[in-house]
Amino acid sequence: MAFKGIVGQERILSYLSEALLKNETPHAYLFEGADGLGKKAVAQQLAMGLICTSKIKPCLKCNSCLKVVSGNHSEVKLIESEGSIKIETIRYLQKEIQLKPYEGKKKVFIINQAEKMTQQAQNALLKTLEEPPSYATIILIVNISSSLLPTIVSRCQVIKFRPIEIQKIQDYLIHNKGLSYEESKVIALFSKGIIGNALKILEDESFQEKRQLLVDITKELLRGKTLLALENGSLLTSQKNNIQEFLDLLASWYRDIMIYKETKEYHFIMNYDKIEEINHQASQVNLNKLKDIIYIIEDTKTKLKSNVNFQLNMEVMLLKMQEVISW
Ligand SMILES: [Zn+2]
Incomplete structure (x- = not known):
């Protein structure tokens, strides 16, 4: 498995790794789940996997992977906004997606907190999802998929992120953060199985x-x-x-x-x-x-x-x- 630094979610990671290996990835994914479960991190690594030039993808070492890590890969675009995501932003995506990739063979668009898209923006995106160019992958990230138009959801492969076992979070806190058994247990329990919560409590x-x-x-x-x-x-x-x-x-x-x-x-x-x-x-x-x-x-x-x-x-x-x- 080439995904790194994600706590738990093994089922999802092995599924995505397999899809990358077989080169059978759909044009649109919808990552659904609570905040703090690693959806954005997995989306970024999936983007790496799609453009990575090594055999085991993502290798996290090749030039393409490193560019994605630093946010500098011209074919991987992260769309997110403090306020709502407006139709202008989706129009920009539509323009960008039509331009063939010149760095590598794929283009990836990640829309974080996609529920922030206005109704107009969602309708515009729907058109793109109906006929995406063959080289493009769109990854939408949401808390609950019902916050999007059902017609958008039905065009995406939905991947559900769920809270993980308390034990896994506890192990992570002990081995990666040097916590004692008791400290790690309390934090793991309060995290409710969400690694992001555990890290927030730790800080x-x-x-x-x-x-x-x-x-x-x-x-x-x-x-x-x-x-x-x-x-x-x-x-x-x-x-x-x-x-x-x-x-x-x-x-x-x-x-x-x-x-x-x-x-x-x-x-x-x-x-x-x-x-x-x-x-x-x-x-x-x-x-x-x-x-x-x-x-x-x-x-x-x-x-x-x-x-x-x-x-x-x-x-x-x-x-x-x-x-x-x-x-
Ligand atoms: Zn790579």
């Missing part, structure tokens, strides 16, 4: 801080120290920009307690390194209360999306949680 210096803050808050709520919890609640202001993420962490905490309470198994919980506190809290709160608390957190998440009063929402959430716990 997030405040990850452990956030988790400590939520443990402090939950302890105080349990002790009936609402005031202290509210004080910490004002500390949540520091989390204002990432509040959805923080509330996800908080919900995961109570979910862990619920799972632990029901199974007495620590293998299924995410906060693997805080098992003692989880065990302690599990002995203090019953299942119905835990369900109510998780509901309160989820409800707050929804309210925060539409309601800008951050501080009030946080206080109401903590008071409601307190009420459930002490009731």
Whole structure:
């Protein structure tokens, strides 16, 4: 297998390698899946594979491959945009695609976050997909294929990227990032099988801080120290920009307690390194209360999306949680 640096996704990689080897690649691919699964990296390596001059493709060493790595290959174009992808961009693609390749035999167009294409842009692209030149390959990358016109989807070979086994992410973190078993396990679990998430958590210096803050808050709520919890609640202001993420962490905490309470198994919980506190809290709160608390957190998440009063929402959430716990 010639694809390198992609964690997991072996099934997809071997399928694409085989297609390259047999020279049986379709004119359009649609890579579908959540962010962080390596879709763009695979698309770039597939582009390399299509223009690579070696026998095992992509070799990642030949002149063509190296040019793609540095973004300098004239026959590989990456289209992406902060805002929407407009019809003008697709018209540019249409003009470019008609010009025969002069460097190599193939031309590859990658459209990243293709759901950003406007309706007009999608309609224009459809025409190209109906009759692409024989030397061209178009790779569309999306989170969900239903965000594109069904007529576009039906003209592409759809490749679905799925989250990978937690174990694979853990192995990667241990062997490539030098993490300990416990550290890697926690991050792998929180990544939900998405390597990009794991790398983001790894870079997030405040990850452990956030988790400590939520443990402090939950302890105080349990002790009936609402005031202290509210004080910490004002500390949540520091989390204002990432509040959805923080509330996800908080919900995961109570979910862990619920799972632990029901199974007495620590293998299924995410906060693997805080098992003692989880065990302690599990002995203090019953299942119905835990369900109510998780509901309160989820409800707050929804309210925060539409309601800008951050501080009030946080206080109401903590008071409601307190009420459930002490009731
Ligand atoms: Zn090569």
